[in-house]
Amino acid sequence: MSRLPVDAEAIRSLAKILTETGLTEIEIAEKDSRIRVVRAPAAIAPATYAAPVAAATPAAAHPAAGTPVSVTPATADLSKHPGAVTSPMVGVAYLSPEPGAAPFASMGQPVTAGQTLLLIEAMKTFNQIKAPKAGTLTQFLVASGDPVEFGEVLAVIE
Template sequence: MSRLLVDADAIRALAEILTETGLTEIEIAEKDSRVRVVRAAPAATHAVAAPAPVAPVAPVVAAPAVPAAPADLSKHPGAVTSPMVGVAYLTPDPSSPPFVTEGQQVTAGQTLMLIEAMKTFNQIKAPRAGTLTKILVPSGEPVEYGEVLAIIE
């Protein structure tokens, strides 16, 4: 019978990252071990209001057409997705210019942004050459695994 060795300090550190970033889950894997920490979403509270007095009914006017929702960007052939959970940074440090800007030509392997996970900054590189048409994450915001970060056309 094998024993599972759990590093309680690592689990506490992951839980702290969840609290700091507002994420709901985080997972790390090394060699033959994997640790996943999931935080339950806060319970929704419902307020019950007293019924409002009934007003006279106005004639119904047709509402303008609602534009269609944008296409699922994860299926876009130029989507650059996050390989991990962490915090995205568009600049190497607060006083530096961004790695790339929308409309810029990028080369395969060029750094687009950083994702900080477990106090480590991981470079997110362009998977192919093209024009960076859209950056979808603001600097300093948490990102989830598989989230679309940018679009290269």
């Protein structure tokens, strides 16, 4: 069995690119050789958002539409909540169909089962995340443009 020559400098350069970009995998191929560097995804620290203190406190402005949206930090308790809407994939969350458009759902308003709450873009495909049940949308835990992980709580329906 012959050994392929190892280009340690190329591997270091690829690993540096992974670190700089946040990617988890990169591969280059040339003629009959191929180098693939893979690392376990780093745990993304949850972003810290200011939670509304009282109902009279204005909510954060929706980045795309300028409409109010409440963003609350995720906690371990919410993952067990019966109304938790979790991400089925890794991607980027969007609360409206396009920049400048009204959001799919607004906090404090009723939603119906099957209603689109947000989109998750993964591999250039926009996937609708729908309400699993009818109720009132009490919390959004992501903002438009936020990266999301598989199983992350995105919203809560009471």
